[in-house]
Amino acid sequence: MESILLSLSGGLLEAFQPLNLLMIVIGCVVGLFIGAMPGLGSVNGVAILLPITFLVPPNAAIMFLAAIYYGAMYGGAISSITLGIPGASTAVATVFDGRPLAIAGKADQALTAAAIASFVGGTVSVVLFTLFAPPLADFALRFGPPEEFALMVLAFATFIGLGGDDIPKTIFSILIGLVLATIGLDIISGRPRLIFFDISGFMHGINFLVLAIGIYGIGEMLWTLEQTEGNVIVHKVNMSWRAFLTNLGHVKYYIKTTILGSILGYFVGTLPAAGATPASLMSYGLAKTFSKDPESFGKGNVAGVAAPEAANNAASTGSMLPMITLGIPGSPTTAILLGGMIIWGLRPGPLLFTEHPDFVWGLIGSLYVANAFTVLINLAFIPLFVRVLTMPFTVLAPIIFVLCVVGGYAPSQTMHDVWLMLLFGVAGYLLRKLNYPVAPAVLAIVLGPLAEQSFRQSLLGSQGEVWIFFERPISATCIAIAAALVLYPVLRGLRKPAKAQA
Amino acid sequence: MNIARRGILALAGALGIGAMIASAPGVAQDWEPKKPVEFIIMAGTGGGADQIARLLQGLIEKKDLSPRPFIPINKPGGSGAEALRYLQDKAGDDHVVLVTLNSFYTTPIIQQDLGVDISNFTPIGRMALDTFLLWVNTDREDITDLDSYVDAVKAAGMEWKVGGTGSGQEDSILTAMMEKEFGYEVTYIPFPGGGTVAKNLVGNHIDSTVNNPAEQNEFMRAGNTKPLVQFTPERMQSYPDVPTAQELGHDIVYFMQRSINGPPDMSPEARDWYINLFKTLFESEEWQTFCVEDGLTCDEWVAGDDLAAFHAEQGKRHQELIESVGAAAITGE
Known part of the structure; x- marks a missing residue:
């Protein structure tokens, strides 16, 4: 314990070196904007800025990259909330409640909640990282394919168990997502599946961000245009100090969700297979399931913004763990960090902690500092971001449309994806008119491939024996919790009508 | 409105800095990348090909060898089938290159319905032979x-x-x-x-x-x-x-070759530019050190048509290997 504190203080001192501090601050600001721009994404952002890192010593450089990564995690929430377009895949779950809040004129509340939750998520996870990195790295090793599959089952259960929603419609939505996730080349055998009309674009599968931008960006725009007949303009925007303090005071409504989301996010992030997107979706599902007021989720509940934001920030710190100790980056952005490390002659692996403590602790220290700066910068920028909403929707709609097209084109740079995105936009709008929840479809397309892969790997390993999922303690526990989650709202649903009749 | 405009300016400024640095002038030549180059890896993160691509990306930036950045993208699906198909569909594109494994030969043989013929690709250079x-x-x-x-x-x-x-x-x-x-x-x-x-x-x-x-x-x-x-x-x-x-x-x-290849119908100017680039990287001290540490063989630089001939020979060898052990033994069917 003492040695950890000693190392940590060394790391913090390192992060407070003038040059390092400057790089962290610049990184946070740049990251914030990169995250907020749909389609730019932190992968491209970090790649474009990589050259800067060669102008400074390696320690400052890796802190810079980590700060961008961190800032982008915060920034993703901004376009999710203000425009209803997920700026990054990790911020999709933030749209679910963030956008309705913005429409109701509470964008400042949502943005404050996102910033605070991100801060808590970041802080909780970096503390966990400081204290428990080595044992958690060992624990992550115990996750083989059966455990990964059980975790995915758990994630799906959090969504089926969304109390209040129509359960058959939720299951239907998940199934649609799973079918879409099947498109492309089979993960295990490499055979093409569901290549519609022999269009080669389908070989690459459906990019998750294309689906999310279509359903949320375009679908939401169509919906708003219909509702308002192009009339509404201004959302009220409240920007006094008092409003700000009141918003801060709202922390009490979502602090529990936030802490739960942070711990969950950190843990899911440390597993090499998962990463921040599944973590944020799972956290949202759990928050809704255990909320006293599940009906209000999806309609503008601040806890629905806080849960995914806490989890995605926590997971992004968590995913540094497999990168450092196993050399397996948990996300494309950490992969770029990994590239940076290799160039500077740092080989990630179990020995990095002991052989290069300066580097590792400097990085951890910089996470503390970056987290504190990003929340301050973010809070300071909120008045600017909510200004966007004061534009008449007739002006905003074309801007949203353009950003969606750019965001749909950017990931793989093919027009195929833009058409698909528009198609999903129309489909999303129709599903919404028919009262189908679309969030479960989004979850399914993220988790479907992960679940399928680990399921098939498990069964290959067990010679087709399904009991493998129940024999291993970790996977059995996950499945038991999943079963409980599915049954919980059903039981609660049974009790309610009984009461109503009485 | 004013504040919003200022915000947009700040954003443009932030991006501008990145763009300016990214577009710092390289050596003047007939052709050079006009936008970021997709550096496709036909395997997942953390693997050998991935490490190589990320090291090369970093060296390109460090030595300022390209006016536009290289962006590594993993396409691991179906033993590289996803990446091969992607490259095939990018025919004529001068801004995408692929770092290969031997599945470059075997995947098209085993998965006939993929419709990929690697002899159409544009061979650039062989960076190393990897070992097992x-x-x-x-x-x-x-x-x-x-x-x-x-x-x-x-x-x-x-x-x-x-x-x-x-x-x-x-x-x-x-x-x-x-x-x-x-x-x-x-x-x-x-x-x-x-x-x-x-x-x-x-x-x-x-x-x-x-x-x-x-x-x-x-x-x-x-x-x-x-x-x-x-x-x-x-x-x-x-x-x-x-x-x-x-x-x-x-x-x-x-052995496994680690080579760089472009899509079908890459323009000859672009091909020459890439050959030149990767030759510089191959000869760099950093690359040669990496080779020794990681048990790679990096004695001989093979590029362009020589690499095409090497690919043809390896393709034939893999065809024979697959026939001798049986495709079923490999696919597990």
């Missing part, structure tokens, strides 16, 4: 050499789990070659990348693997996994104590 070793977890104290390994596998039968990076991937071919040589059969489980395979070996979720040195070295140094045999003609400098299969009387030698 047989690895087990150090917890397996009963396994100390090849003989005890074979005994353990035979005792376990189909329960023995070999992890790899995909059916038809080079490690699955090597696994099939071993099955044929030693007369046993194992269960082969595909993972999305060599890094994930290594993690599963350390966590005891699989029993053995034939990974590349780069994917296992750090775990070996930490005492998590141990090499039993190397599949090279001679012992590598970095593994002086590990016997080769040939020394032990088993004629299994297998």
Whole structure:
């Protein structure tokens, strides 16, 4: 314990070196904007800025990259909330409640909640990282394919168990997502599946961000245009100090969700297979399931913004763990960090902690500092971001449309994806008119491939024996919790009508 | 409104800095990239190809060799099928290159319905020949050499789990070659990348693997996994104590090329620019050091038409290999 504190203080001192501090601050600001721009994404952002890192010593450089990564995690929430377009895949779950809040004129509340939750998520996870990195790295090793599959089952259960929603419609939505996730080349055998009309674009599968931008960006725009007949303009925007303090005071409504989301996010992030997107979706599902007021989720509940934001920030710190100790980056952005490390002659692996403590602790220290700066910068920028909403929707709609097209084109740079995105936009709008929840479809397309892969790997390993999922303690526990989650709202649903009749 | 405009300016400024730095002038030439170059990796993160691509990306930036950045993108699906198909569909695009594994040869042979013909691709340069070793977890104290390994596998039968990076991937071919040589059969489980395979070996979720040195070295140094045999003609400098299969009387030698290739119909100017770029990288001190540390062979620079000839010869060899062990043994069907 003492040695950890000693190392940590060394790391913090390192992060407070003038040059390092400057790089962290610049990184946070740049990251914030990169995250907020749909389609730019932190992968491209970090790649474009990589050259800067060669102008400074390696320690400052890796802190810079980590700060961008961190800032982008915060920034993703901004376009999710203000425009209803997920700026990054990790911020999709933030749209679910963030956008309705913005429409109701509470964008400042949502943005404050996102910033605070991100801060808590970041802080909780970096503390966990400081204290428990080595044992958690060992624990992550115990996750083989059966455990990964059980975790995915758990994630799906959090969504089926969304109390209040129509359960058959939720299951239907998940199934649609799973079918879409099947498109492309089979993960295990490499055979093409569901290549519609022999269009080669389908070989690459459906990019998750294309689906999310279509359903949320375009679908939401169509919906708003219909509702308002192009009339509404201004959302009220409240920007006094008092409003700000009141918003801060709202922390009490979502602090529990936030802490739960942070711990969950950190843990899911440390597993090499998962990463921040599944973590944020799972956290949202759990928050809704255990909320006293599940009906209000999806309609503008601040806890629905806080849960995914806490989890995605926590997971992004968590995913540094497999990168450092196993050399397996948990996300494309950490992969770029990994590239940076290799160039500077740092080989990630179990020995990095002991052989290069300066580097590792400097990085951890910089996470503390970056987290504190990003929340301050973010809070300071909120008045600017909510200004966007004061534009008449007739002006905003074309801007949203353009950003969606750019965001749909950017990931793989093919027009195929833009058409698909528009198609999903129309489909999303129709599903919404028919009262189908679309969030479960989004979850399914993220988790479907992960679940399928680990399921098939498990069964290959067990010679087709399904009991493998129940024999291993970790996977059995996950499945038991999943079963409980599915049954919980059903039981609660049974009790309610009984009461109503009485 | 004013504030919003200022915000947009700030954003434009932030991006401008990035763009300015990214577009710092390189050496003047007829052709150079006009937008970021997609650096496609036909395997998952943490694997050998991935590490190589990320090192090269960094060296390109560090040495300021390209006016536009290289952006590594992993397309691991279906033993590289996803990446190959992607490159094929990018025909005529001068801003995408692929770093290969041997699945570059085997995947189109095994998956005929993929519709990819690698002889249409634009060969750029061969960066290295990679090597293979047989690895087990150090917890397996009963396994100390090849003989005890074979005994353990035979005792376990189909329960023995070999992890790899995909059916038809080079490690699955090597696994099939071993099955044929030693007369046993194992269960082969595909993972999305060599890094994930290594993690599963350390966590005891699989029993053995034939990974590349780069994917296992750090775990070996930490005492998590141990090499039993190397599949090279001679012992590598970095593994002086590990016997080769040939020394032990088993004629299994297998290499993997790590080369850079463009899509079909890349313009000749672009091809020459890339050949020049990767030649500079190949000759750099950093690359040669990496080769020695990671057990790669980087003696000879093979580029352009010479590489095309090398690909043709390797393609033929893999066709024969697949016929001799049987495609079914590789795909596990």
